[in-house]
Amino acid sequence: MNQHIDAIVALSAILFSMGVLGVLTRKNAITIFMSVELMLNSVNLALVAFSRLHNDITGQMLVIFVMAIAAAEVAVGLAIVISIFRNRQTADVTEINLLRW
Amino acid sequence: MPIDLNLLLRDTLSVAPVLIVLLSGIVLMMMSASKVQSKLLPWVAGSGYLISFLTLTFVTVPSASAFSGMVNTGSFAVVGGSMILALAFLHTMVSANLLKKDGIYLGEFYALQAFAITGMLMMVSANDLIMVFIGIETMSIPFYAMAGLKRKDVRSNESAMKYFLIGAFAAGFLLYGIALIYGATGTTNLTRIADYLASQTPGAFFWVGIGLMLTGFFFKVSAVPFHFWAPDVYQGAPTVSSAFLATGGKMATFMTLALVSMKLFPVPSAKWAAVVAVVAALSMIIGNVTALAQTNVKRILGYSSVAHAGYLLLALLSQTTDGYQALAYYVFVYGITTFAAFAVVGYLEKDGNPVTLESLKGLGFSHRTEGVILTIAVISLMGIPPMGGFVGKYLVFLNAYESGHLGLVILGVVTSMVSIGYYLRIILSLYTRPESTEVIANPAGAFALTGLILAAVIILVSGLYPPVFTGWITSLW
Numbered sequence: 001m002n003q004h005i006d007a008i009v010a011l012s013a014i015l016f017s018m019g020v021l022g023v024l025t026r027k028n029a030i031t032i033f034m035s036v037e038l039m040l041n042s043v044n045l046a047l048v049a050f051s052r053l054h055n056d057i058t059g060q061m062l063v064i065f066v067m068a069i070a071a072a073e074v075a076v077g078l079a080i081v082i083s084i085f086r087n088r089q090t091a092d093v094t095e096i097n098l099l100r101w
Numbered sequence: 102m103p104i105d106l107n108l109l110l111r112d113t114l115s116v117a118p119v120l121i122v123l124l125s126g127i128v129l130m131m132m133s134a135s136k137v138q139s140k141l142l143p144w145v146a147g148s149g150y151l152i153s154f155l156t157l158t159f160v161t162v163p164s165a166s167a168f169s170g171m172v173n174t175g176s177f178a179v180v181g182g183s184m185i186l187a188l189a190f191l192h193t194m195v196s197a198n199l200l201k202k203d204g205i206y207l208g209e210f211y212a213l214q215a216f217a218i219t220g221m222l223m224m225v226s227a228n229d230l231i232m233v234f235i236g237i238e239t240m241s242i243p244f245y246a247m248a249g250l251k252r253k254d255v256r257s258n259e260s261a262m263k264y265f266l267i268g269a270f271a272a273g274f275l276l277y278g279i280a281l282i283y284g285a286t287g288t289t290n291l292t293r294i295a296d297y298l299a300s301q302t303p304g305a306f307f308w309v310g311i312g313l314m315l316t317g318f319f320f321k322v323s324a325v326p327f328h329f330w331a332p333d334v335y336q337g338a339p340t341v342s343s344a345f346l347a348t349g350g351k352m353a354t355f356m357t358l359a360l361v362s363m364k365l366f367p368v369p370s371a372k373w374a375a376v377v378a379v380v381a382a383l384s385m386i387i388g389n390v391t392a393l394a395q396t397n398v399k400r401i402l403g404y405s406s407v408a409h410a411g412y413l414l415l416a417l418l419s420q421t422t423d424g425y426q427a428l429a430y431y432v433f434v435y436g437i438t439t440f441a442a443f444a445v446v447g448y449l450e451k452d453g454n455p456v457t458l459e460s461l462k463g464l465g466f467s468h469r470t471e472g473v474i475l476t477i478a479v480i481s482l483m484g485i486p487p488m489g490g491f492v493g494k495y496l497v498f499l500n501a502y503e504s505g506h507l508g509l510v511i512l513g514v515v516t517s518m519v520s521i522g523y524y525l526r527i528i529l530s531l532y533t534r535p536e537s538t539e540v541i542a543n544p545a546g547a548f549a550l551t552g553l554i555l556a557a558v559i560i561l562v563s564g565l566y567p568p569v570f571t572g573w574i575t576s577l578w
Contacts (some may be wrong), residue, residue, distance in 0.1 A: 002324055007260050007283070012280075012363050015102060016273070016277055019273065020270075020273075023266075025203060027223050029262060029266065032318065033266065033269070036266070036270055036272075036273055037279070039270075039273035039276075040272070040273055040276065041306055042277070043273070043276045043277050043280045046277070046280045046281070046284065047280050047283065047387040049284075050280065050283050050287075052283035053148050053284070054283075055285040056287060056288070058231070058283065058288065058289055059280075059283055060281075062231050062234075062283075062289065063232070063277075065231065065234070068236045069234075069242075069272075072238070072242055073238070073265075073269055073272075076245050076246055076265065077245070077265050077266075077269065079246070080245060080246075080249050080258070080261045080265050081262065083249060083252050083258050083261075084255075084258040084259065084261075084262050087253065087255050087258055088255060088258070092103065093262075093266070096258075097259075098255060098256055098259055098337070099256060099259055099260060099263075099332075099333040099336055099337045
């Protein structure tokens with residue numbers, strides 16, 4: 001297992017970059033949010049791999065917290081998207097641009 | 102492993118201030134779900150913060166670690182925690198009438214605020230990157246909701262969504278940084294990471310982790326180039342929420358950044374300072390210059406918060422105790438000042454119309470007390486004596502100069518001069534006679550005025566006799 005750590009960390013880095021790219025290029029608020037979730041889950045993958053590498057439980061413990069926090073974020077985030085959709089009938093972030101200089 | 106009940110009890114008692122705020126949040130949530138008179142809610146919230154503040158400052162807990170090194174009590178946690186609680190108390194005094202005016206249900210707001218403060222208190226007492234992350238998220242998630250509390254208002258919706266998407270994005274960076282630091286050092290405990298750094302030279306992995314974590318922090322404190330959300334959020338959110346997001350959030354996040362820097366680098370790190378210096382310079386320039394072009398007062402305050410993030414970052418350059426103490430003093434005064442400014446703007450708002458430099462005209466005559474308080478706050482933000490903002494800037498610049506960052510100090514002074522350009526326009530608007538004599542009557546109410554006057558007194562005292570607060574910070578350190 002330990003000889004594959006590099007590969008797993010590389011995979012998590014690729015997933016993280018995909019998440020960042022998704023956030024920067026997508027227009028729909030829900031898709032952006034899914035990309036953020038991808039970023040958080042790539043971190044989980046890295047944490048589990050490091051936890052195995054160091055033979056230490058801390059990383060796996062943090063993974064549980066990350067999942068709980070991601071769930072809380074989903075609850076608030078989707079509520080915000082619903083409230084904006086009710087008022088504007090869109091979740092496209094390029095059309096939601098009242099506030100700018 | 103058997104559980105040592107005595108230890109558990111001792112640890113639980115040592116974080117009592119956090120638990121009191123959490124409990125008052127739960128009580129507030131329950132009260133708002135049942136049909137209790139909403140008049141009671143601010144009293145419950147305020148007394149919760151007051152009890153927590155008194156426990157934190159007067160029940161002396163020795164500086165010790167609790168919960169197997171996850172939490173550090175005493176000293177730093179007391180400094181950070183009591184400034185946050187003092188701000189929260191003032192905010193509770195001022196906010197009730199503002200919430201009613203905006204048509205926001207009090208129970209929702211106060212419960213969310215109490216949970217956010219729980220997160221802030223966790224952040225400033227952290228001794229582990231896991232605690233830092235959980236604290237930041239416990240603070241941020243209620244913040245997203247607080248920004249969107251005016252559900253029918255599209256601007257409030259938009260600001261909540263921007264805040265949420267950017268905040269979650271930033272959390273991803275912060276977390277990936279933490280994961281890489283964990284991968285490089287094998288621990289998330291700040292003290293043990295520092296031990297690791299003392300015994301061996303960290304590789305590229307560690308520094309990439311630090312960089313990603315700093316990126317997350319820069320997003321949260323709205324430093325350039327990660328600042329673009331701040332003016333939008335502070336402008337669009339209900340003013341009563343902005344008054345807390347822009348101040349409490351900044352206090353807690355900057356204190357945590359100082360905490361992380363202090364614990365990780367007992368020996369100053371040139372790499373850390375180099376990154377912070379670039380971001381500080383950009384924030385000071387772009388924040389101040391962009392603010393010159395704004396006419397909406399809340400937006401000006403948003404850009405001013407970007408600029409002040411730059412000044413605050415200057416205090417992190419030296420990585421000495423003096424620097425961290427200067428930062429604590431600056432962020433305390435900045436928080437109270439910006440809070441006073443936002444709160445006054447909230448009371449001068451009429452029918453949800455934005456307060457612009459144009460609509461401010463003449464309000465200094467019709468609302469004398471509010472006008473004077475806004476003037477005091479704005480002068481303090483400029484950094485002109487005899488207000489607290491001057492002493493804060495002086496301490497920060499002095500520290501940066503002593504650590505050999507003369508260029509940045511000159512830049513700081515020059516950009517402060519530039520900032521007078523837009524701050525002065527607020528004061529001029531306040532005391533210009535308007536063409537039309539339509540006067541907006543919107544009295545703040547005695548209780549809110551007391552809170553605002555208290556904030557103004559803090560600003561004045563911190564400027565006229567700084568040892569009150571600098572002595573308090575150094576005695577606890």
